[in-house]
Every structure is written in C-alpha cells, then in structure tokens.
Amino acid sequence: MLNTEVKNMKDMKNTVIETKDLWKKYRGRAAVENLNLNISKGEIYGFLGPNGAGKTTTIRMLLGLITPTSGSIEIFGQDLRKNKLQILRKIGSLVESPSYYGHLSAVDNLEVIRRILDVSKSRIPEVLDIVSLTGEEKRPVKGFSLGMKQRLGIAAALLGSPELLILDEPTNGLDPSGIQEIRSLIKRLPLEQGITVLVSSHLLSEIEQMADTVGIIRQGQLIYQDTITNLQQQAAGEMRLHVSDPIVALNLAGHCGYDGALREDKLIFSRMNDARVALLVKELVENGHSVYRVEEHRQSLEDFFLQVIGGGEA
Amino acid sequence: MSMGSFWRICASERLKMSKSYIWLLVILSPAIAILPGALSIRDGEEVTWGLLLSVMSVVHGLLFLPVLSGIFAALICRYEHQDGGWKLLLSLPVTRMKVYLSKYVMIIALLGVVQLLFLVCLLGMGWIRDAAAPVPWSILLFSVFGGWIACLPLAALQLAVSQGWSSFGAPLALNVSLTIPNILIANSATYGPYYPWVQPSLAMTPNGQDGFGAFNLPLDSLMIVVLGSLIVFLVAGLFFFWRKAV
Numbered sequence: 001m002l003n004t005e006v007k008n009m010k011d012m013k014n015t016v017i018e019t020k021d022l023w024k025k026y027r028g029r030a031a032v033e034n035l036n037l038n039i040s041k042g043e044i045y046g047f048l049g050p051n052g053a054g055k056t057t058t059i060r061m062l063l064g065l066i067t068p069t070s071g072s073i074e075i076f077g078q079d080l081r082k083n084k085l086q087i088l089r090k091i092g093s094l095v096e097s098p099s100y101y102g103h104l105s106a107v108d109n110l111e112v113i114r115r116i117l118d119v120s121k122s123r124i125p126e127v128l129d130i131v132s133l134t135g136e137e138k139r140p141v142k143g144f145s146l147g148m149k150q151r152l153g154i155a156a157a158l159l160g161s162p163e164l165l166i167l168d169e170p171t172n173g174l175d176p177s178g179i180q181e182i183r184s185l186i187k188r189l190p191l192e193q194g195i196t197v198l199v200s201s202h203l204l205s206e207i208e209q210m211a212d213t214v215g216i217i218r219q220g221q222l223i224y225q226d227t228i229t230n231l232q233q234q235a236a237g238e239m240r241l242h243v244s245d246p247i248v249a250l251n252l253a254g255h256c257g258y259d260g261a262l263r264e265d266k267l268i269f270s271r272m273n274d275a276r277v278a279l280l281v282k283e284l285v286e287n288g289h290s291v292y293r294v295e296e297h298r299q300s301l302e303d304f305f306l307q308v309i310g311g312g313e314a
Numbered sequence: 315m316s317m318g319s320f321w322r323i324c325a326s327e328r329l330k331m332s333k334s335y336i337w338l339l340v341i342l343s344p345a346i347a348i349l350p351g352a353l354s355i356r357d358g359e360e361v362t363w364g365l366l367l368s369v370m371s372v373v374h375g376l377l378f379l380p381v382l383s384g385i386f387a388a389l390i391c392r393y394e395h396q397d398g399g400w401k402l403l404l405s406l407p408v409t410r411m412k413v414y415l416s417k418y419v420m421i422i423a424l425l426g427v428v429q430l431l432f433l434v435c436l437l438g439m440g441w442i443r444d445a446a447a448p449v450p451w452s453i454l455l456f457s458v459f460g461g462w463i464a465c466l467p468l469a470a471l472q473l474a475v476s477q478g479w480s481s482f483g484a485p486l487a488l489n490v491s492l493t494i495p496n497i498l499i500a501n502s503a504t505y506g507p508y509y510p511w512v513q514p515s516l517a518m519t520p521n522g523q524d525g526f527g528a529f530n531l532p533l534d535s536l537m538i539v540v541l542g543s544l545i546v547f548l549v550a551g552l553f554f555f556w557r558k559a560v
Contacts, residue, residue: 063405065560089407099398103333115326116319116406156402 014041015077016164016196017062022071024057024220031057033220035071039198039213042190046211046228047200050309054220055200056096059168062198063093075164089117092157093166098149099156102142106133106152109141110159117160127155131185147178154185165189167199171206179206186210204305208232218309234270235304239277241267241284242293249289256283271296323408323416327390331420336389340424343378344431347371351439361443363450364520367457370436375461375515376496382428383465384489386421387472388482395480400560414477414555418548421469422462429458453520460517467510467543474551477558510543 017039024032032054039045049055060066062073064084073080075087100109110124128134131151136144141152150170157165167186171179187210189195201207207214207228214231216224224231243249246265253260253267258280260269269280281291299307347370354361354369394400403413433454440449468489475485496512499505506512 060560065401065404085407085409088405091405093405095398095401095405097398099402101330101393101399102397103393104330108329108333112326112329113402113406115322115329116403116408118319118322 015039016041016075017045017198018074019058019062020072020074022058022061022073023069024054024061024066025069030220032061032068035217035220035222036225037215037222038225039196041196042194043212044186044190044197044199044210046207046214047198047217048204048207048214048305049200049202049217051202053202053217055202055217056168057220058217059093059095059166059198059200062166063091063095064088065095089160090163091166092160092162092164093168094150094153094157094170095166095168097172098146098153100141100144100149100152103140105140106137106144106155109152110156113156113159119160123159123161127158130158131155132181146173147175150174150178150182154182161193163195165195165197167197169200169202171201183210204302208301216305216308224308231304232301235299235301237271237296237298239269239272240293240295240297241269241280241291242295243267243284244290244292249284252283252287252289253280256280319408320412320416323412324419327416327420330393331390334389334393336386336424339382339385339389340427341431343374343382343428344435346378347374347432348435348439351436352443361440361445363440363445363454366436366440366443366445367454367518368520370432370439371457371461371515371518374432375518376500376512377493379425379428379461379465379514379518380468380493380496380511381489383421383425383468384472384476384486384493386424387417387469387476388485388489390417390420391473391476392482394477395482400558404560410556410558411552414473414552417477418470418473421473422466425465425469426462429462432461433458457518457520461514464510464513464517464540467540467547468514470544470547470551471510474547474554477551477555508539510539513540 015038017037019035019037022032022035022037023030035054035058037058047055047058057066061068062075062080064080076090078087080087101112104112106128107124110127114121114124125134128137131154133148133151133155136148141149144152150173154167154170157167165186170186171182174182183206186197186199189197199207199210211228213227214224215222241249242265246262246267250260250262250267253269256279258269258272258276260267262268272280277294281294284291350372351366351370354365394403404410436454437449439445472485472489475488479485492511495509496515499509499512500515506516
C-alpha cells in the first residue's frame with residue numbers, strides 16, 4: 001500500500017523491530033501470515049486488529065515464548081534466535097492478561113523479577129511510583145483490582161529500564177479513568193525516557209490517541225502500516241463527482257493533475273480545497289462534460305478502520 | 315552456563331516459595347513418623363536405633379517421600395500456571411534450561427530438608443526412648459541420604475509432568491497412582507528393585523534385622539533404576555519444557 005514510504009522512513013530512523021515474512025501455523029491454519037513489521041526507535045507503534053487477528057501470537061513470537069513456523073525476527077538489529085538473552089534484557093513486556101504471583105505482595109512480585117534482572121533495589125519504589133501503586137505494595141496481589149494488577153504488570157515491565165516496551169492490550173478491562181492513566185503513562189515514556197513502545201489494542205480510538213505509527217492486522221496478515229497522520233489523512237474523506245461521461249472525465253482530470261478513481265460511475269478524489277474543486281469543475285465543463293453533482297463524503301477513522309478490517313481491498 | 319544467573323533464578327524461586335504453605339508439608343511427614351517411633355514396643359527388649367529407623371521409615375519412605383516429590387513439583391509449577399507466571403518468567407532474560415533446573419533444585423532441596431527433619435525426629439526419638447548407645451551414624455545417614463537420592467528421579471518425572479499440565483490435580487493423581495503399588499511391590503524380591511517409586515523405601519529401610527548393609531540399596535539397582543530413570547525423566551522434561559509454547 002505505502003510500502004515505499006515506510007521503507008524510506010525506516011532508512012532514516014533506526015529500526016528497533018523488524019520481522020521478515022513471519023509465519024505461525026497451528027495445524028496448517030495460519031495464525032500469523034507473512035508478517036513484515038517495522039518499528040522505529042522512539043516511536044509508539046500501535047498494533048491494531050480485532051480479537052483473534054494474531055496480535056498476541058505475534059507478540060509471543062517477538063518475546064521468544066513461541067517459535068515462528070518460518071521467517072525471521074530482528075530486534076535492536078540482532079537475530080532473536082541467536083541473541084535472545086541480550087535482546088530480552090532490553091525489553092519489558094506485558095502479554096495478554098496481567099501475569100503475577102497472587103500469594104505475593106506487589107513488592108515481592110517485583111523482587112522476584114528484580115533478582116533475575118539483577119537491577120538495583122531502588123528501582124522497585126521507583127516503578128511503583130511511576131504506575132502510582134505506592135501505598136498498596138504490601139498487600140497480596142490476589143486482592144488487587146484488575147486495573148491495579150495491570151499497573152503492576154507495567155511496573156514489572158519497566159523494572160529493568162527497558163529500551164523497548166511491548167504491551168499487549170494494556171487497557172483491557174480497565175475503567176475509563178484507569179484507561180486514561182495508562183494512556184498518558186504510555187505517551188510519556190518515549191518522551192521522557194526514549195523508550196520505544198509497541199502497544200496492541202482492538203480499539204482504534206485507543207491507538208489513535210497514543211500511537212505515532214499504526215499497523216493493522218487482520219486474520220494474521222498485516223494489511224496496513226503507516227503513520228497515524230497518514231491514516232487520518234486517508235480517512236479524512238473524499239470528493240465524489242457525478243458527471244455525464246465518467247471514463248473520459250477521469251482521463252481529463254488525470255491530465256490536469258487530479259489523481260482520481262472510478263467507483264460506481266462516479267469520480268472519486270481525495271479531499272481537496274475549494275479552489276481546486278472549482279478548478280476541476282471548470283476544466284470539466286469547459287471540455288464539454290456535464291457535472292451533475294459534486295459531493296464531499298466524510299468518513300470517520302472508525303469507518304475507514306472497519307473498511308480496512310472488512311477486507312474489501314486487502 | 316554462567317552460574318551467577320542460575321543462582322539468581324534460584325533466589326527468585328525461593329522468594330516465590332517463601333510466602334506459601336509449602337513449609338507445612340516439609341514438616342508433615344517427619345512429624346507423623348514420630349508416632350510409630352513413640353509407640354513401637356518390642357516385648358522385653360530394649361529399644362534399638364535399628365528398630366526406630368525401621369518403624370519410623372515405613373510410612374515415610376513407602377508413601378510420603380514419593381508423594382511429596384510429586385506435591386513439591388506440582389506446587390512449584392502451580393504459581394506459574396495460575397496467573398501467567400510462565401509468560402512473565404520466560405520473557406525475562408533467562409534460558410529455559412536454567413529455569414527448569416532451578417525448579418528442580420528447589421524440589422530436591424525441599425526433599426533434602428524433609429530428610430534432615432526426619433533425621434532430627436529420629437535422633438530425638440532415640441534420645442527420648444533411651445535407645446542403646448552408640449548412635450550408628452553411618453547407617454542413619456546412609457538411610458536418610460539414600461532415601462533422598464532415590465527421590466531424585468521421581469522429582470524429575472513429576473516436574474516434567476507438572477510443567478506440562480496446567481492442572482494441579484492431574485500430576486498428583488498420576489503420582490499417587492504410581493505410589494500406591496509400592497505396598498505390594500515393596501515385598502516383591504522380583505519387582506522391588508526395578509520399580510522407581512519403591513526405591514526411597516528400599517533405600518531407607520535397613521536390610522535385615524541385625525546386620526545392616528552400609529548402603530541399603532544394592533549398587534546395581536541404584537545405578538540402573540535410580541540413575542537411569544533420573545536421566546531419562548530429567549532429559550525428557552527438559553526437552554518438553556524447551557519446546558513448550560507459552
């Protein structure tokens with residue numbers, strides 16, 4: 001779709017995650033199909049797709065929890081198969097539902113991880129403070145609300161001061177204020193600490209509010225990968241012209257520098273300003289076309305997402 | 315394999331265990347063994363260390379040691395199965411081999427503590443009942459140590475099963491159903507030496523009434539059954555854990 005642009009972006013910035021032709025098959029059925037992810041340093045990458053599209057499967061492969069059927073994964077420019085430990089040391093993650101040891105307190109949960117990561121003890125109060133769990137740290141985690149468990153999971157992911165944070169549906173099951181809190185936390189991280197974030201969600205609004213780049217996955221295939229700004233532009237709407245002889249008119253418009261398409265006998269152009277609309281109509285009329293109707297069609301991002309997910313064009 | 319990271323994983327395992335009720339189980343069997351030790355009477359004869367050892371180790375070796383091997387393994391995997399612990403643990407910079415071996419070390423360390431407590435109870439009982447001096451140290455220590463060694467393959471099998479099955483009950487059911495036949499097999503000269511679950515009992519029970527063998531397991535049986543099954547179970551468990559999809 002916009003692969004060349006994505007490639008150029010990648011060359012300019014540093015790539016943190018790059019997957020090549022990644023496949024995961026379960027008994028012949030592909031859960032992830034030919035996936036080529038490209039995630040640059042310091043960005044928030046929104047991994048968007050309906051439930052069961054393959055987001056978690058992809059993330060589990062990125063963390064080495066399951067092995068790909070084929071394809072390669074490079075993180076920080078290193079092959080995951082060869083340098084798994086060095087790579088994992090620089091990743092903090094939260095996969096699916098929060099993981100925790102219910103019989104232990106929040107502090108002990110973090111201590112369990114700290115002993116393995118071998119970081120300073122002072123990191124524990126630091127990360128508890130970041131996710132605002134200070135004051136609750138001595139209670140057994142099994143008594144925590146889902147939101148608190150989720151926050152503890154993020155604290156655990158931050159414990160080793162990672163360069164890459166992988167958060168799978170971090171706002172799942174949270175109340176609106178919890179969602180808001182986590183969202184602002186995620187947005188802060190790249191700015192304050194230069195962390196790259198991969199965040200998955202099945203909600204477009206979530207991703208739209210957090211991410212710089214979005215990758216949309218459907219039935220295991222990455223069907224869209226671009227910046228959120230471009231996504232918004234594409235979804236911004238279109239001009240539809242109803243004219244007497246659409247095929248000839250489209251050709252003419254093309255000659256005049258208007259890139260359009262034909263759909264249901266109407267000329268479709270991306271959104272343009274009034275002056276350009278006026279000029280186009282003038283050209284058409286002067287060349288003997290009858291312009292019956294000029295419509296502006298606005299499409300919400302949600303519509304666009306559903307259209308992409310619906311798979312009309314993929 | 316760097317040992318530093320291995321011991322760090324062990325330290326982490328210790329913390330996970332410390333706030334659970336696993337310690338109650340460690341005391342359980344030695345405490346129960348006190349009972350036959352206190353009640354055993356032999357008409358007119360004085361209490362000997364051999365007598366105490368044989369009565370106290372019966373239920374302990376035949377039933378509790380094999381069953382505890384399974385319970386410890388199941389408990390040590392339970393908190394990983396419950397709330398995504400495997401995901402959490404295995405997405406940290408650890409190798410699966412070290413994680414698996416650290417869990418195994420925890421299980422056999424717990425069994426070691428059980429055996430030490432058993433020894434303490436046995437010595438205490440001998441002291442209270444005024445058993446004939448001197449204390450036959452080599453026999454007691456070989457019995458306790460041999461029982462521990464004989465548990466190693468059982469622990470390896472149970473860890474293999476417990477890491478694979480997310481259910482807590484299923485590995486225990488398997489363990490108990492493999493332990494129950496001990497009651498019959500223990501007395502069988504034909505099958506006894508070759509059944510792994512009966513080895514802890516055979517290793518702990520003194521041979522014969524009067525003269526004890528220095529080591530209670532015949533050497534070939536120890537080598538073939540205990541060591542052989544240990545290697546098979548440990549390697550198989552590691553193999554499946556290596557390939558486990560988390």
